[in-house]
Amino acid sequence: MSRTLADTLSAQVTGPVLVPGDDGYDDEVAAFNLATTLRPDVAVGATSTQDVVAAVRAARAHGVPLVVHATGHGAEHPVTSGLLVSTRRLDAVHVDPAARTATVGAGVRWAAVAAAAAEHGLAPVAGSSPTVGVVGYLLGGGVGPFARSHGFSSD
Ligand SMILES: Cc1cc2nc3c(=O)[nH]c(=O)nc-3n(C[C@H](O)[C@H](O)[C@H](O)COP(=O)(O)OP(=O)(O)OC[C@H]3O[C@@H](n4cnc5c(N)ncnc54)[C@H](O)[C@@H]3O)c2cc1C
Known part of the structure; x- marks a missing residue:
């Protein structure tokens, strides 16, 4: 099943599509939290919105669970099957100094936002770690310094 799913996705996705044993698989699923295990059947390294859409549709068509992986700072539950979408290549950051907003890709970490904001004399309402992902942090509420x-931060 995992090879069939991977072959299907490889034809639709620009980023890497990897199964256990492939070169790059271990790096793709590596997590900051070493206490948990991420070993999905298939890992997709998304490079665009279209890659994410293809992965979600394939997971639904094959009836397999899908998880999102940014940095693994908040990886609490082991993943032993299914499809994992890695967002770290979605790393665009745009700061609008007039609106005092930042628009970020799903894989952006706070250090990149802080650096881009600092160019305009601004700072994000971030947490304590520069390597935590923006999306995961905000989805969790974000109780920082x-x-x-x-x-x-979620406000
Ligand atoms: C050293 C350290 C310092 C920290 N400091 C703070 C702090 O000061 N304040 C605070 O509030 N928290 C802090 N945290 C906790 C951190 O904010 C959470 O663990 C957060 O969920 C990490 O998000 P992530 O994207 O980096 O990690 P991940 O583990 O990649 O993601 C966390 C969760 O969000 C989901 N997710 C990520 N991206 C997406 C997406 N695009 N779509 C849907 N789901 C997604 C993942 O599936 C996962 O369930 C800290 C954690 C560490 C390890």
């Missing part, structure tokens, strides 16, 4: 003065 600025919380007392600026509120939860």
Whole structure:
């Protein structure tokens, strides 16, 4: 099943499509949290929105679970099957200094936002770690050092 799914996706996805044993598989699924195990049947390294759409559709068509993996800072539950979408190549950052907003790709980490914002004399309401992913942090609420003065980052 995993090889069939991988072959199907390889024809549709620009990024790497990897199964256990492939070169690059271990790097693709590596997580910051070494206490958990990420060993999906197939790992997709998304490079675009289209790659993500293809992965979601393939997972649904094959009836397999799908997980999203940014940095693995928050990887708490082992993944032993299914399809994993890695977002780390989606690393675009755009800061609008007039609006004081940042638009980021799904794989962006806070250090990149801090650097881009600093060029405009701004700073993100981030957490304590520069290597935590922006999306995972915000989905979790985001209770960082600025919380007392600026509120939860998810606000
Ligand atoms: C050293 C360290 C310091 C930290 N400091 C703080 C802090 O100051 N304040 C604070 O609030 N938290 C802090 N955290 C916790 C951290 O914010 C959470 O673990 C956060 O969920 C990590 O997000 P991630 O994207 O980096 O990790 P991941 O493990 O890759 O993702 C975390 C979760 O979000 C999901 N996810 C990620 N991207 C997407 C996406 N694009 N779409 C859908 N789901 C997605 C993943 O599936 C996973 O369930 C810290 C963690 C560490 C290890």
